[in-house]
Structure formats: structure tokens, C-alpha cells
Amino acid sequence: MALKDLFTKNQVKKKKYATIPTEAAKNDVPEGIMTKCPSCKKIMYTKELSKNVKVCLHCEHHFPMNSKERIASFIDEGSFQELNENMISGNPLQFPGYLEKLEADRQKTSLNEAVITGIGTVGGHKIVTAIMDSTFRMGSMGSVVGEKITLAIEKADELSVPFIIFTASGGARMQEGALSLMQMAKTSVALKKFSNHGGLIISIMTHPTTGGVSASFASLGDFNFAEPGALIGFAGRRVIEQSIREKLPEDFQTAEFLLKHGQLDAIISRLDLVEKITDILDIHQPRGEITWQ
CATH class of the missing domain: 3.90.226.10 (2-enoyl-CoA Hydratase; Chain A, domain 1)
Incomplete structure (x- = not known):
């Protein structure tokens, strides 16, 4: 058997992965519940940010x-x-x-x-x-x-x-x-x-x-x-x-x-x-x- 025929016969099939629809992904996290700091790029709960007088919990960036x-x-x-x-x-x-x-x-x-x-x-x-x-x-x-x-x-x-x-x-x-x-x-x-x-x-x-x-x-x-x-x-x-x-x-x-x-x-x-x-x-x-x- 030729080498190329061996690879063709026994080639690995690609696994199929389920994809999550974009809209469904968006609905998992309601808009506004999380805020990303423009300075340190870390994400925090918006409520926690508000409790901290809108100062980043990680780098103390002052939000408007x-x-x-x-x-x-x-x-x-x-x-x-x-x-x-x-x-x-x-x-x-x-x-x-x-x-x-x-x-x-x-x-x-x-x-x-x-x-x-x-x-x-x-x-x-x-x-x-x-x-x-x-x-x-x-x-x-x-x-x-x-x-x-x-x-x-x-x-x-x-x-x-x-x-x-x-x-x-x-x-x-x-x-x-x-x-x-x-x-x-x-x-x-x-x-x-x-x-x-x-x-x-x-x-x-x-x-x-x-x-x-x-x-x-x-x-x-x-x-x-x-x-x-x-x-x-x-x-x-x-x-x-x-x-x-x-x-x-x-x-x-x-x-x-x-x-x-x-x-x-x-x-x-x-x-x-x-x-x-x-x-x-x-x-x-x-x-x-x-x-x-």
C-alpha cells in the first residue's frame, strides 16, 4: 500500500464543536452589569464600582x-x-x-x-x-x-x-x-x-x-x-x-x-x-x- 493511501485511509476526522449564537451569548450577561477599566483593562461589577465612588477597585482609575x-x-x-x-x-x-x-x-x-x-x-x-x-x-x-x-x-x-x-x-x-x-x-x-x-x-x-x-x-x-x-x-x-x-x-x-x-x-x-x-x-x-x- 502506498504511503499516501495509508494517510487517506486512516486520516483523523475533525471534531465538531457546537457554536453559541452571538445573541444568546450577549443575553448571558445583561448589558451594564460589568464595567471594564480603561486604564488597567480589568473587569468588575458595575455595582461594586458605584459603591467605590466610581474608582477602579484594581488601579484606582477615576471614572467620570x-x-x-x-x-x-x-x-x-x-x-x-x-x-x-x-x-x-x-x-x-x-x-x-x-x-x-x-x-x-x-x-x-x-x-x-x-x-x-x-x-x-x-x-x-x-x-x-x-x-x-x-x-x-x-x-x-x-x-x-x-x-x-x-x-x-x-x-x-x-x-x-x-x-x-x-x-x-x-x-x-x-x-x-x-x-x-x-x-x-x-x-x-x-x-x-x-x-x-x-x-x-x-x-x-x-x-x-x-x-x-x-x-x-x-x-x-x-x-x-x-x-x-x-x-x-x-x-x-x-x-x-x-x-x-x-x-x-x-x-x-x-x-x-x-x-x-x-x-x-x-x-x-x-x-x-x-x-x-x-x-x-x-x-x-x-x-x-x-x-x-
Whole structure:
């Protein structure tokens, strides 16, 4: 028998394996039950991630938080009272499609604008806070955002309590042109007046804090803090590199880069934030000294 005939006669038959339909595989794990960390690539239960204030259980990567999640994790339970919640943006420059985009974001986020302001307590201390939300128009600063922040600063001045702001923004809102840029000056003047009256300003920059927001109220705190890994800067990396014709460091415009170059006071993990801010408030204003108005 020829060698080739031997192989043909006794060839091994391939085993048949059952294949799982794609849709069935998807149904085994309901959508949203697991989350993959973009930093360490490990997978964890979404519920466990939420319990850990959206900080990765393995590498401490800080996932984005919306304003409502931030209130729940930072403000003492049951103490938050929202300010100016019904303020909404108009279309002063008659920018095409702007009102429709605003309405779409209102429906998607259940927010009226890219910032929530209010009165609450942190560690028993009364404060006024402004919390920007990147899920609404990428946290862009328009006239209403600037007005709400200014009114919140003035309320803190009126009550003689600290003002704490969380920033998350792509910068000034292009659909409002120069009117959005004017908010940089308005909020900065309000902070200066508040500071002159002895007010405490704490700024906490989160990912991302850019453009006119980083160039105004975000950087004007008595304490300027940031979350780990947050992108903080004015112009984009590519614009700067093209302007100066130099390659920028890999960590350029990160919170760690800014801390190293003296532009931040500290980087604080979300896991330690309430404790650290409470310590500062303890020093500035002992508990019980201020009564609710």
C-alpha cells in the first residue's frame, strides 16, 4: 500500500464543536452589569464600582461622575438644597440648532444646564457648592452656567460659608460667542469680592477641566485640588505643539504634571475627598459656629 493511501485511509476526522449564537451569548450577561477599566483593562461589577465612588477597585482609575452622583458621594445625606434650578439658556445669537441641542441634552440628562448649584453640609459644615456636569453640552460654560456660579458665590458671601466648586468642562460654549467668554470675568470678580470678605474658596478640578473654565474660576481657589489623572489645561496639546514647534511631555496637562510644576496644591483621591475637605473646613470654621439661615 502506498504511503499516501495509508494517510487517506486512516486520516483523523475533525471534531465538531457546537457554536453559541452571538445573541444568546450577549443575553448571558445583561448589558451594564460589568464595567471594564480603561486604564488597567480589568473587569468588575458595575455595582461594586458605584459603591467605590466610581474608582477602579484594581488601579484606582477615576471614572467620570455626573453632578447627581457627585452630590450623593460628597454632600451629607439629606442636606442638599438646590439653587436656581429652573434657569435655562436662551439663544441670544440665534445660533442655528442651538435650542434643539439644549432640549436634547435636557431630555438625556434630566438637567437644565451644565452646572448644579446649592447649599448643603460636608462633615456637618454648611457650604455652598457648584458642581459642573460634563454630560450636558460637555460642561461648556454659557451665560446661564456663569450666572448660576456667580449667584452661588454671592449666596456663600451672604451666608458667610465656604464655596466649593467641582469643575468638569470643555471650555466656553461656542454657540454663545463673546457672551460665554464674559462669564470668565463675571465669575472671577465675584470670587474676588467673596475673598475680600474673608470667604474660603475650594476648587476641585476633575477630568476634563479646560479652556475658559480652567483660565478663570477653576484656578482661583484658596485651595486648588484635582482628582488623579484629570486633564487640566487651556488650549489643546496639538494646538500648543504647532504653535511652539516642540514636542510636549507625555504627561503634559495632567493633574500630576500641574502638581509637579506648582499649579495645584494637592491631588486628592475621591476615596479620601470628604475626609480631606472636612479637615480643611474644621480648621476654617469649627462646627456649630454658623447657624442655618
